[in-house]
Amino acid sequence: MADSSAPVPEALTVHAQSRVLEVVFAGGEVYRIPFELLRVYSPSAEVQGHGPGQEVLQTGKRDVTLLALEPVGHYAVKPVFSDGHDSGIFTWAYLHELGRDQEQLWQRYLQRLQDVGADRDAPMAPRPHKGGGCGSH
Template sequence: MAQHDHNPTPQAITVHEQSRVLEVAFDDGAVFRIPFELLRVYSPSAEVQGHGPGQEVLQTGKRQVTLVHLEPVGHYGVRPAFSDGHDSGIYTWAYLYELGRDQEALMREYERRLAEAGADRDTPMQARAKAGGGCGGH
């Protein structure tokens, strides 16, 4: 039996509105400060993840997003509501742990995907929906 079967359980979850991070202290001693932006762009919801590999919807303009509500889901996770209205993602304890543990690599991957799309962390979502290049509106 692998030793990686431990299901981490949070001992404490704190929403830091000023610094826009979700602090999660797990029972194995790990404490993660996960930026709201990272939580939002890696939402496990179908709206963000799509319905299969390659179907992911790149989220942009989420740097300033805040967490307006955090609802427990059973004994296995939470469902955050974000200031942009997104509230369909259920984050299991294991997923929160992964996001916390891997946040630097995940942020680099997110920034790489933004660059590939010709966007950045502050590009509004609807601006990206318009097809074609150029700087429309100038």
């Protein structure tokens, strides 16, 4: 169910060359959200896990691009990324949060990388796909 108090975008523009999604909200707020930030904070289970503490730190996403941006009802979009990731549904409220809080989110992401000694540009290790690896089935 869509949050009726969440701001609704008036325009979404994919800037392929600069790799940002520009989101213009009613009221004049404009955010330019880098594709990499969208990808590493995807709300999908693949990234967020199935519960607290199960988040999967994303690496190697600096050059990811958006191949498509598919509407999901009147409340969200589903990006299709160049690395094959396409299971995150970004609600208007989540896009607003990513845009508004992107500086803090970047810092949190970079700190998480540093905490585990991960390289932002290292390729992701292969993971088991549906049906394997999460132990909750």
